[in-house]
Amino acid sequence: MHELSITQSLLDAVVGRTGERQVTGVRLKVGRLSGVLPDAMRFCFELVTDGTPLAGAELLIDEPEGRGRCRGCGLDFTLPDLIPLCPCGSADVEITGGRELAVTSVEVV
């Protein structure tokens, strides 16, 4: 699925920065509402990095939970899914977390 092309973007982003240096670890943020499955990414990572300086690197994935802030009552709360519904009943909710999809750091030798 889309995890493969996203993992390819990850490889491009890292190699664009680290060049030929051997990468031993990659830290990512994959929010729980991002639409990307960490397990699928792990699987794709092995395929995509084979034969590159990232081969064998450890993939550390933070999975921030979904967060919402109600524009009605101001409550900050956990969003288990993409349905923006505040416990107060309002659907006027800003999704403030959980959609992250980014590489945050890499470990190089």
Next chain:
Amino acid sequence: MCSTCGCSDDAGVRITDAAGVQTGEHGHAHDHDHPHSHPHEHPGQDGHDGGGHETIALEERLLAKNELLAARNRGWLEGRGIRAFNLMSSPGAGKTTLLERTIRDLGDDLDIQVIEGDQETSLDADRIRAAGRPVVQINTGAGCHLDAQMLRRGLDALDPAAGSTLFIENVGNLVCPALFDLGETAKVVIISVTEGDGKPRKYPHMFMAADLILINKADLLPYVKFDVEDCIRQARMLNPHVEVLVVSATAGDGLDGWYGWLTDTPGAPAAGTAGHRPHNRPEALSDAR
């Protein structure tokens, strides 16, 4: 390439232009501008003892490159007064049938051009060509969605006229295309009543990204269990202001609403009204910032 999900990167993408000329394989799909010249070097052969690890901070969103290319497409299209509609659905929901019908009914009013995305074959492009409109086929190979770079290549091959109305038929899939902005004017999601009415709940990203939802095959409603009201309710929980139209691409029910939406969209050649304003919602497509 990916045996679990059957997806691959851009390497297998092919474009077939209006003259039937196919391009593909190399030199465009993917910038393989990795700085490494030789990927098979291994550590440990150069005297390093592994003690010198270094952490490099690298805040980079993974969809950033696609978003940049999509923004370029959007500017290019707007500069030429071309409205581009990205049609997304499961396979078989009726995208090509709707396009054929729309070309028949609106072909005199709108300069319709089409980019067809499918994993394989140019069958859908052949259908559009038979309907008499310019079309380019993008075959994604094992890839399961179009991305902004593929659209760019499709635009290069199609070279749509200024002021035209471009339909992009995405690869049939309700998951992956939702995450890839193409630079389109609006996203149209089609579901058909034979697919069951739980689709918005099952594929929230897609329905959240939609500017318009078409519920197609309305002519079959008497024969299948599909709760239109409940389906619309689910979609509006995710996307409170989304427009929903119930249509039949074959029988013609509800198509006036679709044509009205199309001609009212800003940028239409015949000055439209202020209603039905599709808005681009990049925040629904990208990660949080």
